[in-house]
Amino acid sequence: MNDPRRLGRKGAYRLGELKSAAKPPARLRSPHAPSFGARRSRGSLTGWLAMCAVAAAALGLGAAFGLWFLPFVAGILAGVAPWRLRSALGLAVLAVCAGWGAALAWPALSGAPAGATARAVAALAGLPPHAAVGVAATLLIGVLQAVVAIWLTRALTYRLR
């Protein structure tokens, strides 16, 4: 175990393996890596939440201007961010649901019959005629864009990470 920072973390001791020494992580393999180089930060929870809020607001506002593809853009940004995959996915899904959800809820708050409209949308789309189905189908469109964008970004930036 040549990285004391990993002590106590999952996989640190590779319990159960009969090998004498664990294979070091790829990014630490080089003996020439400068010890004084900046550490790649995974960011704090507060930062993650702040980004999530900003993304949600941007998505909600973008929807008002017909920018239906913004979840894809958000997915790309989340994909290049220095987060673990699950953090990036979580941010994208939460931001889409919050941003588009707020855009969907806004007319209802101003008195428009959003529930009945959601039901009609589901029915006209050939789905079961329930309001929840209409809302879920819409959110799914956004989430799908974000997830695919994260996949694309991480596939393209594999070497950089």
Added chain:
Amino acid sequence: MHFGAGRRRRGRALGRAANILAAVAVSAVLLGVLGFGYAGIPALGPALDPGRGVWTSAQGGEPVRSQTLSLPGLQDEVTVTFTKNGVASIQAATDHDMFLALGYVHARFRLTEMDEERRLAEGRLAQLGGSSDLASDKFELRLGLLRTAQAEWAQMPRGGEAAQALIAYAQGVNDDIAQVRADGQWPATFTLAGVYPAAWTPVDSLAIQGELTQVLDLTATPLDYALLERSLGAARTMAWFPVIAANAQTPYDPGPYRRLPLTPLAPAAGTTSAADPGPDAGTTARSAITKGEAQAAGILLTQLSQLPAGQLHTYPDSNAWAANGPAVAGKNGSALLAGDPHLPQTLPSIWYEVAMSAPGFDVAGVSVPGLPAILIGHNAHIAWSLTDTQNQATFFYDERTKGNQYYWDGKWRPVQVLHYDIKVRGAAAVHLTVDLTVHGPIMTQAGQTTSVDWMGNVPSPDLQAMLTVDKSSDFAQFKAALAGWHAPSQNFVYADAAGNIGAISAGYYPQVAAACQPWLPMPGTGACDIKGVIAYAAIPQVYDPPSHVLATANQRPVSAAYPYYIGTSADFFDPGYRAATVYAALKSAPLTPASFAALQTSLTDTLAVRTVPKLLSALAGAHLSYPERAVVSLLRTWHGTMATQSAAATVWWTFWGDYLIAVFQPWWTHDKVRTGKDRGGLAVSAGQFSLDEDLEAWTLGDPANPAFSLPSGTRRTAPQVMRQALATAVAHLEKTLGGTPASWTWGRLHSREFPAVSGADGLGYGPRPAGGDLFTPDAADGGLQATAGPSWRMIVTLSRSGVSAEGVYPGGQSENPASPWYDNLIPLWWNGQYLPVPVPARPAGPLKWTLTDHE
């Protein structure tokens, strides 16, 4: 080891490359499909965008509030007021503004319905709905509603009332479209499809008028006759599907009749000539139906079966009656009129209820979104309602062809060829070629080249006639106005404040040479061409009958003594059971609006009333099983009411179907009738009115008719077949419903549904257990799950002190499913309740729009 590590590295590199390729491909496909759609899948990205997509239609579902709206094109200020149920009343200073406001109000609440209707009529539905609508577009372009509408508009004097109304109306519709476009708040259907309505034109309104004519007037009866005659033979076909029905009926015009010279008929739209054929027209004689003719009939019937439901006229529609003088209770006025047109019951409804007023124009009732007129309603002096006349208006011709020529009046003539490109959503445009002869469009060239001459294709000033009716103040004006009404033929029932009542069956009644057989496809050489139509003075009509009552319920309007051919018993003339029920009820003077309302919701089946006693006597003394005895007991105490809770109604209806099958099906099977080509027109069922009439007449007066015997020669009589049919019915009900006969309530078998026009599940109403059947005044058409029936119920009280009306239709004024006015009128209709029809020139309610040309 070295080689193994290399392979792993190459493997990982390949895996990463594959991952990148897959991610790029999936991203591209996803964004492409979401952004542009694919095949039938719409562009879901913009469609479901929460801020600008389909969700904006929620605003259209918000309750109406009082406001001022700017409408370009208005000459003066217009007010539109609404009742709490959404019924509108328009008050304008000029006719122009009144029609403009009507166009705006129609579009505001029914834009999707209007756009779909015009697309349907003009063969442009596939552009919105995709390839599934292609068959409908091809049929409509071939038939020619668009050509007829264009011809009508071309012939219409621009300074005339109808043209001015159409222009103002189109402006109103376009004002709404412009508002919706500016707000981005399109109805959901457009956003989902990514196809948006183009500007409205007068031709669009006339095309919708043509589409309504098609629903009420276009029939395939001659094609059915061709297939029946090919299998059953001519003698048996005409014995069982006779020109004059076998049973006793009650025409509203009992005669005496006049025989006058025929009136010439204008050429159909798009055809080259309708000059009378000369002596070279060939012979009227025709041989038996050939294999080619039967093949053509079968192919055409298949084409027709691909039309959206309800596009072809397949059942009788409507009741209307009036009473005056001593028949009417004194305090209830001088005359009473009731009308309930039976049409497909959909959400949204075909009707939009409105009152309109401008100087010289005060009218209220129901309008059709897309048309600038009140079709059924009243003004300050008169009231009227419509029922379909049912006379034959569709004639098929066998054309002799050679290359691109057809033979007519002794010469080979060039076929006129038209070309159309049909846009299809999600697919390439489809080219269509339409061939026209002097008779009309060639509908098929398979087996036998067949063209159709349909009265709906003859340009006619129907709209002008309707606008003049809206302003008429007595029967003379009313009748004069309807001289211009040509298709669809309608029985216009009339009553006025002076206490007069009347009816006239306005429309074209085409006549061919006496030796021709118009109920079959006829030779196209000219000998059987339409020679003219019955003179207006000789068409069915009556004014102030001595009985002080008159009723039309789609029964043949005249008796067998009428000196003209107007169609056969298979032309959907009603068997007369509704008319008989109505006439019987109208004898119970004094008549009141309440008694009229009770009659409109009557569930009495007169066929049952007439034949159940014969059934009971056939069963007397027979050895019956326990359930059969229980059934007999139910029928003994039953009075022919098809109520939801009636078990006898279930037994009766099932018995009647099995009785028809027991009598006719052996012949159908023996002679191999091709019922699959047109189930409604060929299969043995209660919907085959000729067979109902035959069986009723034979059961009551000819129980040994040879039709009861089997094709094998085994002799049977009516009582024998009735006993057999009842046993079959009871066995069938035991199997399907179980339990005791008392539990076989009609509502368990029979329901009513109001499907959404969009076809979307969940946006319709029902099905709910319901009473009624084909033969009750409160009719339920369309099978055991009825989807057609009274589409508007209206009762008008007329006296010298004024005219007042009440009415209701099953639906709501708004097409937006999120609107409180989407289906709010259904419970009232279902419970037999009515609402006052707004009085023209008076505010309908507290909600008010002020329409002005100013920003």
